[in-house]
Amino acid sequence: MTETNTILADTHPMKSFLRTDRIPHIWCPGCGIGTTVNAFANAIKSCSIPLDKICVVSGIGCTGRVAGYVNLDSFHTTHGRAIPFATGLKLANPELEVFVISGDGDLFAIGGNHFIHAARRNININVICVNNFIYGMTGGQLAPTTPISAKTSTSPYGNSENPFNLPFLAESSGATFVARWTTYHVKQLTRAIIKALNKKGFSFIESISPCPTVYARKNRLGIGLDIMKFYKENSTVNNKANTREIGIDFQKEIVVGDFVDI
Numbered sequence: 528m529t530e531t532n533t534i535l536a537d538t539h540p541m542k543s544f545l546r547t548d549r550i551p552h553i554w555c556p557g558c559g560i561g562t563t564v565n566a567f568a569n570a571i572k573s574c575s576i577p578l579d580k581i582c583v584v585s586g587i588g589c590t591g592r593v594a595g596y597v598n599l600d601s602f603h604t605t606h607g608r609a610i611p612f613a614t615g616l617k618l619a620n621p622e623l624e625v626f627v628i629s630g631d632g633d634l635f636a637i638g639g640n641h642f643i644h645a646a647r648r649n650i651n652i653n654v655i656c657v658n659n660f661i662y663g664m665t666g667g668q669l670a671p672t673t674p675i676s677a678k679t680s681t682s683p684y685g686n687s688e689n690p691f692n693l694p695f696l697a698e699s700s701g702a703t704f705v706a707r708w709t710t711y712h713v714k715q716l717t718r719a720i721i722k723a724l725n726k727k728g729f730s731f732i733e734s735i736s737p738c739p740t741v742y743a744r745k746n747r748l749g750i751g752l753d754i755m756k757f758y759k760e761n762s763t764v765n766n767k768a769n770t771r772e773i774g775i776d777f778q779k780e781i782v783v784g785d786f787v788d789i
């Protein structure tokens with residue numbers, strides 16, 4: 528770590544939640560993963576749960592790196608398998624608050640089977656998905672969340688496959704808490720993570736997040752700030768929305784809210 532990085536890491540307001548010796552992190556300027564981690568750190572800061580009772584499990588991808596940067600017991604597992612590791616942790620030690628933080632590709636492509644079955648069994652864990660609509664780390668391939676007509680490195684003429692609507696998938700699989708916010712909605716995202724922490728059962732939070740380097744570049748959406756402006760101007764808060772009706776179309780309205788809390 529350079530001297531400047533050491534100073535920055537030492538003065539970071541969230542330094543007690545971060546492994547500052549790992550800074551600088553790998554995330555690109557304008558990426559929303561850091562904002563999601565900030566919301567997560569704020570959420571656990573505001574709860575009285577001892578940090579040695581909270582753990583984070585991530586799969587593989589840019590988001591998967593979260594496990595390496597949080598100053599908590601954490602597992603950086605294999606691609607798609609964060610939920611099975613988390614399930615094992617929770618079964619072995621039910622006192623732990625277990626968070627899975629991973630990408631949309633990791634959780635819903637290779638890991639999709641694990642997601643639906645953990646929700647179906649109502650495993651008492653919390654899953655936060657950073658959804659940037661693409662495989663960020665590996666060069667921008669199509670994900671199961673890529674909106675129709677969006678361009679990726681494997682759909683250069685635009686995606687023609689229907690994407691998953693993640694809150695609907697979570698609810699219909701059995702999740703007891705389901706929310707979606709964007710990284711523009713930091714306070715609401717933080718509050719949703721606190722609700723998930725206090726909720727017994729399978730909780731799912733989708734954090735819609737900019738990937739300026741791959742998704743935005745392929746679709747000419749500008750830099751991270753442009754995408755945050757888009758979220759600000761095109762998000763509708765509706766906590767009572769029917770999750771069946773809130774699928775995401777390319778560059779259209781994004782319905783956000785705490786949709787399910789049972």
Ligand SMILES: Cc1ncc(C[n+]2csc(CCOP(=O)(O)OP(=O)(O)O)c2C)c(N)n1
Nearest residue numbers: 587588589590606630631632633662663664
């Ligand atoms: C078994 C296996 N298959 C494929 C890969 C390559 N791989 C690494 S990360 C990744 C996708 C990551 O996408 P996502 O989960 O959306 O995370 P992001 O990078 O966008 O945060 C893939 C396919 C791998 N590491 N292991």
Ligand code: SF4
Nearest residue numbers: 554555558589663738
């Ligand atoms: S490639 Fe995309 S998802 Fe990965 S760190 Fe860069 S901006 Fe974030």
